[in-house]
Structure formats: structure tokens, C-alpha cells
Amino acid sequence: MPLTRRQLVLDGLRVSLLAPLALRARPVPAPEAGERVLVVLQLTGGNDGLNTVVPHRQDAYYRLRPTLALQRSKLHALDDDHGLHPALGALLPVREAGRLTVVHGVGYPDPDRSHFRSLEVWHGADPRGTPRTGWLGRMADRIAERSGGMPALCVDDGELPLALVGERVFAPALPDESSLALAVLPGLAGERDGALTVADGATGDLAFLRAAARASYDAAARLEQALARGTAADYPDSPLARRLRLIARLVTGGFDTRLFHLTLGGFDTHAHQAAAHAALLETLARALAAFEADLAEGGAEGRVLTLVHGEFGRRAAENGSRGTDHGAAAPVLLLGGPGTGGPRGTAPDLDALVDGDVPYTTDFRALYAAIEHDWMGLERTLPIEPFPLR
Amino acid sequence: MNRALPLTAFAVLCVLRPGLPGPPPAPLVPERAIATLMPVGCRVYLEGPGLEPLLRGGLAHPFLAAARATPLAKALEEAGGSLEQALERADAWLGAPALPLAARMTQRGVALGFDPEHEAGLLVAVASDAAAAEEGLTAIFAALERQHGVPGALRSAHERWEDAEVWFLGEEAVVARRGELSIVGKRREDVRAVLALAADPGARGMLACPDLQAQYEARAPDAALWAWLAMEELEAFGDEGLRALRRVGLAPAGQGLLGAELGALCGARALALSLALEAEGPELSVRAVGAPHVASLAPGARAAEQPAEVAGEDLGSALLYRDYARFLADRATLFPAEAQAAFAETITTGALFFAGRDLGSEVLPHVSPWIRLVARAVEFAPERRPEITLPAVAAIAVLDDPAEGEAWTSALQTLIAILGVEQAQKGQAGLGLYLSSVDGIELTSARFPAPRPGEGVDLRYNLEPAMTVVGRHLIVGTHVALVRELARELEGKPPLDGSAQEQLRLAPRALAGLLADNRAALVAHKMLAEGLAHADALEEIAGLERVLESLDGVRIEVRRPTPDVHELWLAPILAVAPR
């Protein structure tokens, strides 16, 4: 019977627990105290913001959405004028704790209604050009300059999103915990570590390869150590929850990645939106709530900021199939971070729509700028005033 | 089991008894079922109630004669030596005709039990009388001694337990004889248990399990083999594949996919299998015990019509009961919360295709849950013949109102249109929609633009989807040629009442033809995907072709002898090699 992946991981764990002892010449670096983490959760398809954060005091809402408008009594109050979709109930404890921020009307000028193009804009932070790198990748490049390691991880299957593409750093994919597991053979790790730390004056490519190999093995070992931490938190049984759980284990386990990217799809609700949207928001809320609880359990909630956004919102008026079409601006959710939660930014005015869409009042790059500098502690690169996160 | 023992010889001992002979044991009651001699707790139980004709008939048995005439058997015998030669070798090894000896030793029954937890097997055989058992054992033992060059050694290493003689073949096996009863087992305690059961005329053995007893009494007495598998208990020792299969069977989603009957079989607490060996071929029937059953998904849950039968050269065909309307209607109770999102999305997407109508409550209830699937090889237009040909598949359903057909036709058109947009975005030519009328039958079909000469015809040209409504039959298929054929065959035929059971028919010989057409591609695929050398890949494909050519057909049916019995019946029909 061939070795299963699980056995390999466990074998590796046994070996890697010994690895720090063997690598005396190079101690495994522990993350700095207070090292901050950003989790970007992309709602692919374009989330319907008006039914997520409902402006229930505006008559236009009910006029524009005869079948899709949500009843005020069922909403969870956000402030006097807005309520959250009923399916977001699981996030109420997060809001109570002051850790849920809703930023109204986030978008960019001259909004593009094509999925591909709009995603490209959000990923590259460049509404006009065709960027070849992404905002997270560029941040990862700068983090790697300081501290090496694996600054960014793509917690997803499939292609690396543009957001994570950097000039130098390559973000590995980790859709599940075994993706970066190291194959082991008895005795191999010990000899290998010895060979990689031999001081024979090697230079050039040989020295580079040894250092790079060491760094990779360290990362794999740290990854396994971090994953060894189980979670007491109760997660729902969805792929999103499983991935958030993986991130939580890495963060609370002390793994040094600071940028995570994952997606939740299915938001492109052109027809019969009500049931599908409710189901998606419920999946989202329950997974995020469990994630926050898990982080708190592990003492890490102050370190993690989660940004939840889609590539665009949806039109204010419903269409003929009891759904909505591609729109422009939409609210962005932030969990954690430096603020105390609550609604921020300028709420959409349904009597002042532009082309049937909610116009943007906050440029998404302002959020990026705030995250880059105020949260991640990197130098400013975006030529825009950062959004005040506090 | 001790692998040193030849398969055709049952390990029975007949030995010189050292010391004083004890009183001979009381013979077993003739009517005593051999299952009462097997200790309860064997998770796998196999018995040969009707093996005797096979052993006595030997190579002349009609099943064996027919099986040996198939291309596969002929090839195997050519490569490995004929069965006659194998039998001669067995006779020579034994020093006596092997099959008759085996027949005598098992005349009143033979059974095999297996416990995966301890990896221990147990073989029990009841001969016509004590002398037959003793004679058989002597012969086999002597043969073993000759083989290993240790005359007398095995026979002299024995003990006596009360009224039985016991021998030990190294660490591998324990062998015992009590009168006409012979036992071979891996562990002493198993053999002791059998002897204890034999000494107690009222012992129930495996029949103490009520499920097994019920099935046992219902079994056909002339079945060559009868088996009992305690699936629920076996799951703990099985591999991931077995566990996955059981999970699928126990889950409503699995039953929606496999059908309630097949799903119930996968998830059953235990299975009783019966194998009969006829001249046409083997027949296997599998009965489920403790089958979890989503009643609302099973045939009979609602009265329903079945599509009429078609009479063509099928590669395969099936009649399935899939009540997806009920599936969607009951989804809140059948499925966990996490799955509801997926359903919601399905319904939303369905609404796109069906002009806003709800798939579960407005569209599917007009379609009968009985669906007929047909797979055939089709004739392609010469310039559109793909280099790799696949069978065309079509589904036939019954609508309660022919006007419903329009909703489905327009759904197909919407689907083609959407696919066309996707293809256009990639800069590729998409399927173009066509409406045609042939002999009064209106067909909606789609196809790719004609391939340019000399540029190759890709796999996609197997797809020329089409749909039509004939009477109240809705036919949708992957290729218009098949849909047209079926439409002609169904012309004027009304749907059947819902009396047939779920079934599947395959035509392996016809499939062999398809294989031959695509041999080059299959061989190349094996080379690249499995790393085989060219010659080995050719050999494997040839082997597969021989298997297919050896079967004239395969029939799989769901049978309900009584309402609470779920049975699957499987019969491959042997094909005789062409001269």
C-alpha cells in the first residue's frame, strides 16, 4: 500500500520537529510580534451590494426592486438607514465586537462592466492600463526584500490571480493543507540539512541554491508546524470555511505569510437572485464568523484584516428575470483592522444614480493605500489619499 | 489460506492414526445446512451449493464448454496452456483423478468463510461419508509430501482433539477431519469453533444471524456459488473506495445519481449474492439487506409512463428512474444546509434557460421520471468524421403534454447561443443552430462549421446536439443522426405503462468495433499517459478487444420479486469465437 499523503505529512512532521535541532547554524525565524496579516476574499461574479447593505429608508429601493426588495423587518440593523441582508446574521457577533466595517460605494471612475476587465482593474490597481503585476504581488516583493520566506499565498485552485503576481516573488498555491507537503524518506532530512549548511566557501549559484533550498525546506517545516495546531472553533462544512480554517491555522500557528488571497464564486445572479444570493451570503457569513472566532481563540484577531470585495456591484433596478445585471460601485466589508467597525464612506443615494448604477464615492485604491501603509507598514506607492481606516 | 495448496484440490487429510483409535464421531445429520458449521462472525461467507455438477461434469459442463469457446479463453489457453493440460497436471500431482475426488469430498457441501479483521480464512467441506474424506485427505497429503520431498513428514505431525484428527502445515494452516467433515483454517481457534459446532446438532452457526438466515432460505438451491457480505462491518476494513461507495449509497445525493435501487444496494447493511453458471453465461443476482431507501426517489413513488422501446443496433441502452422534480422539491429535507446554495444556483441557472420558470416546480413535473438512454455508433458525413469517434448518446423522456417540448427546445437554443458567445470570446467558431424537417419530424440541431480540408477533424465533431419531440416523446442527443433514427423508430408509438424495472444493456461486441476504429489513438494514449512501450500498449488493447468480443451482451436489471426485496441481476452473455 503506497504511503498516503497524510502519512507523508505526519512523517514529515516527525522529521521536521527534529529539523530545528539539526539546523543549529540557521535558526528558524519566528514571526515578529504584531506582524500583521491581510486576507483578501474576492466575491467573484459581482455581489449585489444593494441587497447586502440595504438602504431601507429610501422609497426608490422598493420601487426599483418590486420582487427582490427585502423586507425591513427581516434586516439586521447596521445604522438607522441601512440593514444587513437576513442571511448575514452569523456576522452579528463580529459586528457587536466592533470588528465589522462596511465601506459604502467602493468602485473606480469609468467603471467597466466586463468581469475580466473589472477584475483586472481591482487586481492591478490600474483602472486605465493593462497591468502585468498585482497590488498584492507588489507588496509581497517589498516584504520579501526585508524578510524572505513566503510572503504571499494563494489559497485556491487554478491559476494564480493577477493580484498576487509580483516582479520577483512567486506566490505558491495552497488550496489545501497537503499542497506544499514535502515528500520524506528516512534519514534524508538529516543528511540534507548537513549538506546544505556545510561551510566550504561555495559562492555564486551553488551558494544561492543552497540558501534557496534551505529557505524552502524551512518554509515547508514551518508550514507543517503551523498546521499541527488543531482548531477548537466550529467551522461550517463549506469549501470557503475549509480554506479560511487553513489560513487561521497558519496565522495562529506562527507561519510567516502575510498576504492571503481566496475567492468565493457564484455571485453573478442575473436571474432568480433571491434564493441563490441568500444562500451565498449565508455561506459567507458563517465561514467568516467561524474564522473570526478561531482567530480570537488563537489570540490573533488583532493581527488580521480581512477585505471582502467583488469586481463590481449590480444595477439598482432588477431585471425581468427577477435578477440583477452588472453594475458599478458596491459596499466592501472589512473584518478586523484598526477601526471600531460600523458604516463608513458615503451611502448610495438611489435618486442620484448614474446610468442606473450606484456611482462610486470611495476609490478602491484609497482602501489599498490605507492597507499598504497604515496596516501593512510599507511605503506608499499608490498616488491617492489613503482611506481613513480608524 | 495456505497458498501452497493447489486451487483444484481441497486440503483434506487422511492419515495414519498413531495410538489407539478413539470411537468414530457421530456422522452429521444429512439435512444439516453447512452454514451451521461456520462460526458466526465471518464477514465474508461463500458456499457452493450447486458446485457438484461442475465438479462432476468437469470440462464437459455446458458453462465451461461455452466459456472456453470465447476468444478471450482461447487466447488465455494459447498463452498459458489448456485446461485439459492443467487438469492432467493436477491429476498427476494428486496421483488420482482430481475433480472426482473433489466432488466426493464436497458432495454434501463446501463453504468458505473469511474475516478481514484477522485476515483469517476457514474452509469447511462435508464429504459423502467418513471414508471418502479420509481417502481424499490421504491422497492430498501424500501429494504434498512428494512435492516437498518429505515423505510421511506432514502426516506424522498431528494431534488428536477429542473426536477429530488435526494437522499443522507449518504456520500457514491448521487442518482437521472429523468423520466426513474436513476443515482447513488459518487459526486454531477457528478450527476448534467449527468442531464445536459440528458436535452440537442444534448449533446454528452463521444461521444465527437473522438477516443471513432469511436470505439463506430464499436462495436458489442450484446456484453454483452463494455469498454473504456483511458490508457494514466490512467497511471498517475496506479501502477508501469501498467507503466512498457506501457513502454514496447512503446519501440522498448518491441515490439521486445512481438511482434509489442501486444506491440502496451500495448502502446496504449486507449483500447476498447468488451465481448460476448457465451455458449462455454466468448469472449473478445481488440482494440487499437493510437497504436504506429514499422512498420518494424510488420507482413507484408516483405513477409514471415509460418511453417506448426502440429497435436498433445499440452499443448500450438503459432505462432509468430519476425523479428530479421530487429531488428538488424535497431538497430541504434530503440535503444538508451547505448543499442548498448549490441547488439555489441550479434553479437560478435553470430559470435562465426556461424563460424564468422554476425548474423544480414548473418544468420537471411535466416530465416522467422514467428515462431511456441509448448509445449507438453513428454515420458521420465524410468531411465531418472525427479522427477519434465516440458513440452518440441520446435520452428519451415522456412529456405529459407535447406542447412542453417547446420549452425544452428553446432551452437548448439558449444553451447553444450562450456557448456560442463563450466560443466567440475565445476567437473560436461556435455551434451554429439549425432547424430541419425530415419526414414531418422537426429537429432542432446545432453543429460546428465544416472543418477545412487537410486541417484535421477534432474530437468536438462528435458533437452535433439535437432535439425533437415525437408524439409525447422528447428525444435529445449528442448527434443529430441518432436523434433522427430514434425519431423514426418512435413514430406512432405510444409511451408504455410503468411496469418495466430499471435496466442496462450493453453490446460488448459492438463496442469492440468502436475500439478497433480508434485503436491507434488508444495505443498512443496508453504510451503517453501510462508510459507503456508500443508493443505492450498494443497487447493491452488487444486483450481488451478480446474481452469485449467474448461477450455477446451484458444485461443488468433491477428486480423486485417482492416489494421489500431489492435485487440487482447481472448476466454477461458469452459469445463463441468465430471460426
Added chain:
Amino acid sequence: MSATLRAWRPALGAWDRPAAAHLLRRAGFGASPEELEQALGAGLDATLERLFEDRTPPELDGSIQALLAAESLELLQAWWMARIVAGGAPLRERMTLVWHDLFATSHEKVQDVRLMHGQNELLRRAGLGDFRLLLHGIARDPAMLVWLDGRSNRKGHPNENFAREVLELFALGPGHYDERDVQEAARAFSGWGTEGRSFVHAPEHHDDGPKTILGHQGRFDGVAALDLILAHPACARHVARVLLEAFVAPMPTEEELEGLAGTLLASDWDVGRTLRVLLRSELFFAPRARRARIAAPVECLAAASRALGARVPPRTLARRASAMGQALFRPPSVKGWEGGRAWIHAGHWIARHNALVELARQAAPSRNGFEVLRDVLPEEPPALRAAVERLAREPSSDPAAIAFVLTAPEFHLY
């Protein structure tokens, strides 16, 4: 002829294991132990000639024909990998990969397996011949036309993509042309497109007005534009750089570039003859060239499989190479794979490690660590040898010994 390109006259004993392994590695994809022995016995000249041959079994060669209809890129990748590992045409496959990296075209956009196969066959057929024919051929290759939007390059609406890349990446390199050259060359290439899967030249879409390209004036069409580019002195140097970086070491010196460019021109752009000179030269066998490159995923896996005699399904090897960062037929961009140190990112090294451990496990019953060390690292660094001895002491640790050798950084210095 440049001093460094002078033919290498190995002193007695200098045609040793390391030298033979170096040639078989660089000019092919490594060697099985038998092939290495054979090369040692046959000598440098005979070995070099053997490298130019094509003895790929016809069933393997032709196996893809039956499968092109399946529209599966994975099978195409598997087929090329199979050709590489079979080792029937070492230098030809090597050059095909070098040209694939230079004229980098990706299935991601082309989305047509037959076209990618067609381009691959062009690179294979023409790769060791006249470079001019190769450049002309690739400019009219249907996959390239799709990839660099040649099809939308029309009179009045020029598309500069191909012109830019041919000047910047394929033939000249930056600094030898300006924006105007790009625009004018684009006009020259206008009208070239595809119909179905074939190249067509549509005169009605061709801009036949006067143009100024690289200082020359005339009503140039695509063919003429390419000839002008080829005539530019920087072109031969560019090709020389490609060959030197692929076969000798990164960052070739001025002398080396001049020398090889001269050889290329002197041989009338014949890549095969140029390689015969290069692969026979002092430069090639000099210490500077030995183990001077970091192995690309395909090189690493092919060399390891061949050295071990492992029978891994080609499709599996192709998948592993993709996981290690080199997906055949899918370079990340028109710049090809960056190569060198860029092959070694954390996730990719782990994939590399896992692939090699798996190979070691599979080969362990029939090979031992000492043999593998001697075959793949004939220089046998003492520290590694000592480690192999320690690992090979345990009865069941041969896979570990082999894996140790394969995952040692020394092995990845190609």
C-alpha cells in the same frame, strides 16, 4: 576564428566522465549509464555526431498524430516529454526547447493544440538548419500569428505586437532599433494572417506604401523586413547570445559573442554547423562552462529519469515539470521563461524535491546511491559521497541515498 572557439584537443585522459557527462547534458538531456560508458569509449567526435542524429522510435514519434484530434494540451506536453526522455534525438530536442523559449508562444491564448504542435514541428525541423529560414518560418507560423495578433495587423489599423517582439526579443534586442522601426515593420507585416489553421497573405490588407526600416527605405513587405533585420549586425550577435546562454553559461563575454556571431555568419547562418564548432570548442569544455547553469525543470527531470532508467509515464513527468514552473507550450509570456535563479522559488523547489524523491523511490530497487552519484555527479564531491555512504548503510535506505543525490544543489547546477 576566436581563440576560445578553437577546437578543443583533449589531452590524454581529459575526455573523462565529467567531460562526457557535460557534453551529454548540455547538448541533450543527460545520459543513461550505458550511454555515458558508450560515449567515453567512442570519443568526443563520434559522440558529438551521435548527438545530431534522430533515432526516435517511429511509434513514439507518430503517436501524437492519432491524438491531436483529442484537443488535449496535456497529451501534447506528454508527447514532447516522451521524445525528450527517449533520448533518440538529443540535440534536436534541445534546440527545439531553446527555440520554444525564444519564440515563446503560449497555448493559453492560442487555444489550439494542432497549431501548437505545428509550431513545435517547425522548430524541430528547421531548428538545426538555416536560422534565416527558421525566422521566416516562425513569422508565418499560424500559432505565432494568433499569439501576437498578426491576424489583426491590417493596412490602416496596424498591430505592432509581432513587430515589436521580433525586434526586441526574437532577433535584435533592445538598443538597436527605435519606435519608428517598430511601427514601420508592423506595416510591412500587415496582411499576414490565418484562414482556418493555415497561413494566408491577404494583399488587400497589406500596407504596401514606402517604409523606412532600420535605416533602409523601400516598399518592404514582411519577407523583406525580416531580411533587413537579419542583415543587421546585431542579429547574429543576438542568436549567438541565445546559443551561448543555452550551451555555455549566462552572461557571455564580448569576445565570445563576437566569435560565435562570426562563426554563424561564416557558416551562412547554419545553426547545426555553428553548434558543431561551439560544442567542440575550448570554451565549451572550459571550467567556466561546467555546471554554470541552473537546471530548468524539464532538464532536471529528464536528466534524472535518464540517469536512473526510471519508467515514469510521460504525462506524469510533464505535469511535474509544470508544477515546478515550466509548463511546456505555456511559457508565462512572450519573453519565455526567465530561467536561472528564477526557477527556484519556495513552492517550486518543494515541487522539484517531491518529484525527485518520487523518482528515487521508484528507481530504488534497481539502482543504488553510489551508482547514481557516479553517473550524475561524476566529479563526486567528497562531502556528498560521505553522506551517500552513511545513507546507504541502512538496508532500506537506498531511496534516501538516491534522493539525496538528486536533491543536492550540486545536481541542479547543470
